[in-house]
Amino acid sequence: MNWCSRGIRNAFRNLTRTFSLIIILGLSIGLSLAMFISHQAVTQKINNVKGSVDNTISIFPAGLRGFAGGGTPLTQSQLKSVSALPHVVQLNETLSDRLTSSDTNLQSAVSAGFLGRRFAGNGFGGNVKFTPPVTVNGTTSPTDLAVSAATTGGGSFSLLSGTVFSGTSNSNVALVGTGLASKNNLKVGSTFTAYGSNISVVGIFSSGTRFGDNQVVMPLLTLQRLSGETGDVTAATAYVDSVTNLASVTNKIKAVLGSAADITNSQQQAQNAISSLQSIQTISLYSLIGAVVAGAIIILMTMVMIVRERRREIGVIKAIGSSNLRISGQFMAEAVTLTIAASVIGILIGAVAANPITNMLVSNSNSSNSSAAANPGGGVFRQRRFSGAFGGLHHSFANIHAVVGYGIIGYGLLAAIIIALIGSSVSSYFIAKIRPAEVMRVE
Amino acid sequence: MLKVTDLKRHFKSGDSIVAAVDGVSLKIPDGQFVSIIGQSGSGKTSLLSLLGALDKPTSGSIEVDNQDITRVSGRELNRYRAKTVGFVFQSYNLVPNLTALENVMLPMEFLGLPKKLRLERARQLLEEVGLSADQMHRKPGKLSGGQQQRVAIARALANKPKYILADEPTGNLDSETGKLIFNLLHDLSKKEKTTIITVTHDLKIAGKTDTSFKLKDGKLAKGTDR
Numbered sequence: 001m002n003w004c005s006r007g008i009r010n011a012f013r014n015l016t017r018t019f020s021l022i023i024i025l026g027l028s029i030g031l032s033l034a035m036f037i038s039h040q041a042v043t044q045k046i047n048n049v050k051g052s053v054d055n056t057i058s059i060f061p062a063g064l065r066g067f068a069g070g071g072t073p074l075t076q077s078q079l080k081s082v083s084a085l086p087h088v089v090q091l092n093e094t095l096s097d098r099l100t101s102s103d104t105n106l107q108s109a110v111s112a113g114f115l116g117r118r119f120a121g122n123g124f125g126g127n128v129k130f131t132p133p134v135t136v137n138g139t140t141s142p143t144d145l146a147v148s149a150a151t152t153g154g155g156s157f158s159l160l161s162g163t164v165f166s167g168t169s170n171s172n173v174a175l176v177g178t179g180l181a182s183k184n185n186l187k188v189g190s191t192f193t194a195y196g197s198n199i200s201v202v203g204i205f206s207s208g209t210r211f212g213d214n215q216v217v218m219p220l221l222t223l224q225r226l227s228g229e230t231g232d233v234t235a236a237t238a239y240v241d242s243v244t245n246l247a248s249v250t251n252k253i254k255a256v257l258g259s260a261a262d263i264t265n266s267q268q269q270a271q272n273a274i275s276s277l278q279s280i281q282t283i284s285l286y287s288l289i290g291a292v293v294a295g296a297i298i299i300l301m302t303m304v305m306i307v308r309e310r311r312r313e314i315g316v317i318k319a320i321g322s323s324n325l326r327i328s329g330q331f332m333a334e335a336v337t338l339t340i341a342a343s344v345i346g347i348l349i350g351a352v353a354a355n356p357i358t359n360m361l362v363s364n365s366n367s368s369n370s371s372a373a374a375n376p377g378g379g380v381f382r383q384r385r386f387s388g389a390f391g392g393l394h395h396s397f398a399n400i401h402a403v404v405g406y407g408i409i410g411y412g413l414l415a416a417i418i419i420a421l422i423g424s425s426v427s428s429y430f431i432a433k434i435r436p437a438e439v440m441r442v443e
Numbered sequence: 444m445l446k447v448t449d450l451k452r453h454f455k456s457g458d459s460i461v462a463a464v465d466g467v468s469l470k471i472p473d474g475q476f477v478s479i480i481g482q483s484g485s486g487k488t489s490l491l492s493l494l495g496a497l498d499k500p501t502s503g504s505i506e507v508d509n510q511d512i513t514r515v516s517g518r519e520l521n522r523y524r525a526k527t528v529g530f531v532f533q534s535y536n537l538v539p540n541l542t543a544l545e546n547v548m549l550p551m552e553f554l555g556l557p558k559k560l561r562l563e564r565a566r567q568l569l570e571e572v573g574l575s576a577d578q579m580h581r582k583p584g585k586l587s588g589g590q591q592q593r594v595a596i597a598r599a600l601a602n603k604p605k606y607i608l609a610d611e612p613t614g615n616l617d618s619e620t621g622k623l624i625f626n627l628l629h630d631l632s633k634k635e636k637t638t639i640i641t642v643t644h645d646l647k648i649a650g651k652t653d654t655s656f657k658l659k660d661g662k663l664a665k666g667t668d669r
Contacts, residue, residue, distance in 0.1 A: 002552060006541075013540050316536040319497055320598065321525020321553040323518070436524075437498035 003326050007333025011341070018338065021302055025342035028295035030349025033412045035288035037354035038361065040408070042281045049274055055243045057250050057265045059236040059257070067098065073232035074261060081256050082238055087249050090239040092141035095223050095232055098133035099216070104194045108132045109179035109214045134180060136194065136216040138223025140167040142175055144237070145207055155207030162188035162203030169219040172226075175203045179213035195226040243274065280361045292419065299423035303335050307427040311434055318436040328428035335424035336417055343416040347409055445471040445494070445606065445638065450503035452489050452661075463489035464500070465661035471654070473605070476632050477640045478649040481658035487642040488610055490658065494640065495528050495608045496520050507605075525553040529599030531628075531641075533611035535591040537583040543569060543594045544579045550601045568597035572627060589620035596627060600635065607632070609641040613648065625651070 012018050059082070063071035076093065083091035099106060110116070110132045142164050143157040165173045174194075176186050181204045186192060190201045194216070207213055224230045240249045250265045257263065307314065314327055452464040464486045471477050479487050492498040494505060496512050504511045512523055529550070530536075537546045547565035548558075556564075569579050572593040583591050592612060599607050612628065613621030625648050632639045641652070649655045657664040 010540055312536070313538055316532075316538065317549070319495070319524060319530050319536075320550045321521050321602075323521050323553075326553070435498065437492040 003330040004333045007330040008337045010330070011334045011337035018341075021298070021338055022342045022345060025295060025298050025339065026345030026349060028291055028298055029339075029343050029346025029412065029416055030353060032288055032291035032295060032415070033346055033350025033408070034353040034357045035284045035291055036412070037350065037408055038358040039281060039284040039288055041354075041358055042277055042284060042361075046274060046277045046281060049243070049277060055240045055246055055266070057238040057240065057246070057253060057263060059238065059253065060262045061234060062260055062262050064234065065262075067096070072260070073229065073234055074236065074257070075231045076233055077231065078257060078260065079233060079236055082236070082253050085238075085249060085252050085256070087241045087245040088238050089241050090141075092139065092144050092237045092239075093220055093233045094140075094235045095138040095220055095227070095229060096234045097136050097138075097223065097227055097229075099136050099194055100133050101131070104134060104192065106134050106180060106184050106192050106194070106216070108134050109177075109183035110211060132214075134214060134216060136218060136223060138218045138220040138227075140220050142167060142217050142219075145212065155209050155212040158206045158208070160204045160206055162201070165202055165219055167219065168221070170221040170225065171219065172197055172199045172222060173202045173219065174199045175205050175217040176201050177213035177215045177217075178204055178206045179210055180215065197226055243271075283361055284358075292415065295416070296419045296423055299335055299339060299420055300426050302338070303331060303424045303427040304430060306334070307331065307430045311438065314431055314434050315436045315438050318434065324428070324432045327431050328424070331427055331431065332421055332424040335420040335427075339416045339420035340413070343413050346416070347412060350412065444473060444506075444508065445640075446504075446506040447494070448504045448506070450490070450493060450505065451501045452486075452493055452498065453501045462486075462661045464493060466503070467658075467661070467663050469656060469663060471638060471640065473638055474632070474636050475638055475653045476629060476651075477638070478652040478655045479640065479642045479658060480644070480646065480649045480655060481664070483644075485658040486661040487658050489661075491608050491610055491640065491642050494606075495530060496523050521553070525550055526602050527605050529602065529604040529607045529637075531592070531595050531599050531607060531609035531612045533614040535583065535588070535595045535615075537591055537594055537598070539583050542580050542582055543574060543586065543590075543597075546583070546594055547597045547601055550598060554602055564601065565597070568600055569594065571631075572597045588616050589624065592616060592620075592624050593627065596624070596631070600631065600637070603635070605638060607637055607639045609639065611642055611644065613643070613645060621645070621648075 059074070059079070061071040061074050063069045073095070079091060079093060082088065108131055112132055116132050143159075145155050145157050159175075160178055162175075164175065165171070174192075176192075181187070181201070184192065186201050186204070188201055188203060191198045192201070193199070199216075199218070205217070207215075218226075220233075224232060238249065238253065240246050246265050250263060253261075254263050317327055318324075447467055447469045450464055450467045451462065453460050453462050455461075467486075467490060479490060481487050489498070493500050496505075500513055504513055506512075507523075507527060512520070515523065537543075538549065541549065544562070544565050547568055548561040551561040551564065566579065574590060574593055574597075578586060578590060583594070586594065592615075596607075596612075599609075607628070609628065613624050616624060628639055628641070629651070631637060641648070643649055
């Protein structure tokens with residue numbers, strides 16, 4: 001038997017104390033592990049959110065929004081310098097126009113109604129017999145309806161039949177909204193006229209809104225050619241690799257396009273989403289530190305108590321020739337044994353508790369944020385913005401899932417052993433201070 | 444030869460200085476059975492602690508084979524305690540979590556002896572002091588006082604030390620068992636040619652040793668050679 005096996009055996013010298021200590025330390029290690037797993041899961045989610053949620057920059061010609069306002073179209077050559085900027089992963093461009101009865105044989109699927117007539121009265125010289133025109137969008141990304149949101153309300157693209165044309169195509173092809181297709185009896189393979197040319201329907205889609213389903217989507221180059229607006233763009237959306245780069249890329253685009261464009265981004269919404277996740281991350285980190293410190297204190301105090309209790313025994317071992325180092329090693333082996341035994345329990349607790357703890361943190365944070373969002377004090381517009389942000393956030397929270405892998409278990413064990421070694425190293429100081437002469441004194 | 448010269452151990456107790464050992468000088472030839480007697484508080488145990496390098500003297504020297512152990516490093520002191528001296532304590536001081544056999548093997552581990560040799564020697568020593576095979580595998584709590592002291596003597600002899608320092612080795616034993624333990628120490632000293640220095644209150648035991656030193660108030664009162 002050597003110092004190491006003596007240490008291991010000493011760990012089970014007092015079974016009641018050993019059992020109690022293993023349970024307490026196991027709880028501490030379990031909580032540490034659960035918090036570590038939770039922290040990892042939230043950190044990963046933050047990175048995902050940063051990479052995917054609303055990391056877009058909207059670019060419009062200065063003074064224009066949809067079919068309101070005025071100004072000069074942007075050009076594709078201007079936007080080339082935007083797509084070349086660092087962190088811009090994609091740039092979708094759109095040219096929007098309205099097809100009236102003189103431009104097309106298509107009949108609008110949306111009736112004017114009260115609002116249409118009112119808008120027509122204001123906007124079209126009091127023409128109360130106004131029929132809403134058909135909106136046509138030429139785009140480099142046919143499935144991205146967000147880029148034409150200003151003219152058609154955006155929505156989610158869903159192909160009902162046919163195929164989607166290439167964003168770089170220059171053919172006379174179009175995707176037709178399902179409402180417009182029904183109104184004009186169009187199917188895949190049908191043709192209609194626009195700008196005096198025949199256009200083939202290659203697909204029918206739904207956007208989820210009646211207005212959005214009353215539109216025609218063409219390749220950007222095709223619409224530019226047919227409408228005689230070569231190189232013009234009325235809206236563009238830049239996608240940034242991470243929300244953390246959103247502000248800097250926005251500033252760079254502003255610098256590139258200057259006063260020619262109005263540029264906005266979704267920074268605030270993204271920040272709201274991330275700040276909520278970050279608060280969970282902070283809570284889990286502090287809890288992790290707290291649990292680790294608690295574990296370290298438990299093992300430290302236990303080892304100090306054990307050393308004090310065995311002063312005489314340590315004195316005897318010194319008296320018969322052992323070095324302080326060897327005795328410290330024995331106590332370290334004891335501490336590591338206790339900690340490994342506690343780690344087994346801790347890992348089980350951590351594996352079971354990680355997901356419930358993460359969910360609890362998420363639901364607490366989510367409910368507090370929802371209540372904050374319910375009355376943000378910023379009017380209807382702000383309320384809608386926040387509701388949207390937290391709606392997305394709730395969705396992202398629902399997908400947070402803590403995973404217990406072998407790597408995490410390994411890290412947990414390593415951390416526990418380090419805690420044990422640090423905890424028992426303090427007891428080494430007390431061991432060194434014990435004078436062997438004390439054992440000569442009869443108690 | 445053990446040579447002690449003007450050895451002092453003073454320590455503070457409140458505002459006063461206590462002279463536990465106060466200028467002791469003595470010589471002990473090899474192979475002798477020596478007793479140190481004196482009243483309680485006379486400095487016997489303090490002197491034994493200094494001889495065993497368990498405590499540092501305030502001044503003076505302890506020469507063991509011409510090496511002053513008061514001036515050696517911590518590592519050499521560990522070796523001195525493990526190799527040159529063996530201790531027998533009044534309250535046995537066996538490690539409670541180890542069996543009798545493991546207790547005897549312990550000092551040999553500190554000298555780096557292989558396990559097989561340690562086991563063989565421990566068995567042999569325990570047999571010599573009269574422990575049965577069954578008793579060897581018992582922990583100290585399952586042995587009588589006399590048996591524990593036998594284990595302590597076997598442990599003290601484990602590394603074949605030149606000196607055995609015994610502090611009241613029969614103090615916790617009844618007179619019959621005490622006599623047996625004394626005889627055991629005496630026989631071993633003759634057989635192994637070990638110098639035994641024992642602290643005792645028992646004048647009968649002191650009377651049977653080769654030399655007896657009497658301490659009073661930390662000073663050597665007299666030495667008696669027989």
